[in-house]
Amino acid sequence: MHGKIIRYSISIGSGVVTNASKKIFELRKESWHDTRFLPAVGMYVEFRCDSNGYSITDAKASNYQDFPPEALIKEIDFWKTDTDEELKQKEQDLQNQITQKIYKETNYATLRAIAASSSVQDCLKEYFAREFNTIKFILEDNDTQHSSKINYLSTKRFLLKAMDYLVFTDRNITMDTFASDLQKLNKLEYSYKNFTKNKNINFEKIYESCFLDLQYNYRGAIKAILSTKEKILQLNNKIKGSIYEIKQIKTKLENKKNDEKNLHTKLESIKLTIKKSEEEISALRQTLQNLTHLSEEFKREHFLTFKAVFKRFYELLINKTIEAMDICASSFDDKIWKLGMGSMAIKNMFFKHNINESYCAMTFLGQYLRRLDKNKLSENEKATYNYYYQYKQTHEKKFLIFTTNQKLEMALKIQIMSLSKNYSVMIVKKDGEFYTHINQQKFELGYIDPYVDADIKQLIEEAKSSKYNTDTRFAIVSKEQIATLKD
Structure with a gap:
């Protein structure tokens, strides 16, 4: 059924989902089966329950997360349906209605070009809306002008170590203090891993669902092609039937026992019908040829654009996700630093070991690097080592x-x-x-x-x-x- 997450904690891996009837369901991380997104408060979900009707056994993010005024699907439609499949069917029905309207109002015999109903850029913005919105929200909620951003992928291990040591040492500080920071970073890292692991992207499949399904003029032309083929088939069948009638009439004329005058009149009428059908078929075939050419050109040309823009969007999203991770990690590190430097427990436990650098992730990273054998560094350790010393020299x-x-x-x-x-x-x-x-x-x-x-x-x-x-x-x-x- 459809629902919405009203409470969720990444640190303990559980939360609460409500449905249209405001009934409450328990969501645990083991029941979350979505490769693109982590559960978050406010997220619309599709889920199933066990026999007790309370515990969720399978849940994932709904494909429908936003309901802007111009959207075909409204929020009330979400709550009236149980599955995304039902919503998709409703959306397709509404799209078909738009296509049917365009089909009825267009003269396809004189059509010379198929106009795009939505641009490639707009379609891809819609396709990646959740990813862009997540990044936008996080960037708006953090200082993007941070003078000394840290590299999250290089410092993650030590950022978490600094947090864990602080929570362990100072009993006045708990994991809840960092729940929001961890959730933001987990969301971004989840998306980043999903982006980077998808090496074999099926562009044709995405192109169909993301772009062509929203091209109502194109879909109208496809409908016209199918309709034209059907008309040609009907006319050909009509001609076959007329030819059969002509043979029967000629047989009757050979017997010379029938009303020859009426038979000749009927024969001429049938021949005229065949002629008109052939002329109509000829015109329809020209229309069919033109529409087929236009639709194939539309699909081919826009696919090339779509593929190029998709790659740019994909690369942009990866870079923006990395940027957002670094910004969030820097804000997270700042919080750890401020709490650590103000903690009497850290002063008595951490700094008594002659540590002369601030309580932050880079200090823990520096301690780790100083223990390594510089002659036996792996490639990743060399990269981290170079990053650390470059950061130190700069900041x-x-x-x-x-x-x-x-x-x-x-x-x-x-x-x-x-x-x-x-x-x-x-x-x-x-x-x-x-x-x-x-x-x-x-x-x-x-x-x-x-x-x-x-x-x-x-x-x-x-x-x-x-x-x-x-x-x-x-x-x-x-x-x-x-x-x-x-x-």
């Missing part, structure tokens, strides 16, 4: 902290990395380390503990004269600030 900003005070180190580290997930810190405890690092890399800002065992003035002068940190500002932490630090 990472480093801050220097010179202190031996653990409290100050942690306080400054958390303060800095809470400003941006692309901020990292370099901790130095001796003046020799300080000089080494300022001569090797650029720092956005340096913090110096006033209690360090070194000449602070000389440290700053050396930094200002270095190759990379001429313009870098160095701040000396106040003694009052240090005195207020808590564990």
Whole structure:
């Protein structure tokens, strides 16, 4: 029967469907059998139940998800039917009515061209409407101008690891916090996998259902072709019947026992009928030839366009889906970073291991890559490795902290990395380390503990004269600030 999902949780894999009578049915992920879409709230579905009439045993997304004013099928039609097959039949009946109207109003004997009822682009937009709408909704709901988007396909494993570790470590944060983000990403990845695995696309089949079925002028011409063939067949049968009558009349004339005058009159009438039928057949054959040529040309020419545009749409959808995944993953990662940097549990558990990068997916990815043997990387690992370091070179900003005070180190580290997930810190405890690092890399800002065992003035002068940190500002932490630090 037909229904609509009113509640669904991807994290627990269950939800609720209601039908036209507002009856409630239980939907579990094991009962979902759709290769194109994941279940989502608001989705119209086609489903079957078990004998208890409550639990759904088989469900999939309905082919009818939107009911715009200009559509042939209205939402009320959806609720009045049990299956998409019934809806499709109703839609075909309405399409046939339109075709019949065009057929009656068109003079096919003088037709010189078949006009497209809908463009290839419009038909394909309708065909991929759900995919485009999903991407549009997600892009509208997220920051598309994200300055440092992450690559979802490269970081997925570490994005989920960062989330899992956060939920496990901080009992105040649950999976429900990320349910919306996970659902968006699962939807997009589901579509992406479906796009990329369909290598052998049956263009002819899609062309028939997506384009030709909506070409009412073309369908009218096809109907005219069939009707013309039927008329020619009828006229040929009529001629055969007339020829048989002529033979009978001639037999009667040979007997010379019948009314010859009436027979001759009837004979001439039949011959005239044959002549008119032959003339009509000739005209019909010309019409048939013209209509066949026009319909074949229409089908052939538009198929070439359809195939080319379909490929462009397909490629565009794949690229847009990847873009949407990256945007969603970046927003997801931002949420993890903000929650992680504000979590006391993460501060005490994660950052106590001398980790000097923000709590985010790229930090977990970096930890993984540093454990690999660089001489034994697979092709995928090499690609991920290159992506990671390119991302770091583009977006990472480093801050220097010179202190031996653990409290100050942690306080400054958390303060800095809470400003941006692309901020990292370099901790130095001796003046020799300080000089080494300022001569090797650029720092956005340096913090110096006033209690360090070194000449602070000389440290700053050396930094200002270095190759990379001429313009870098160095701040000396106040003694009052240090005195207020808590564990």
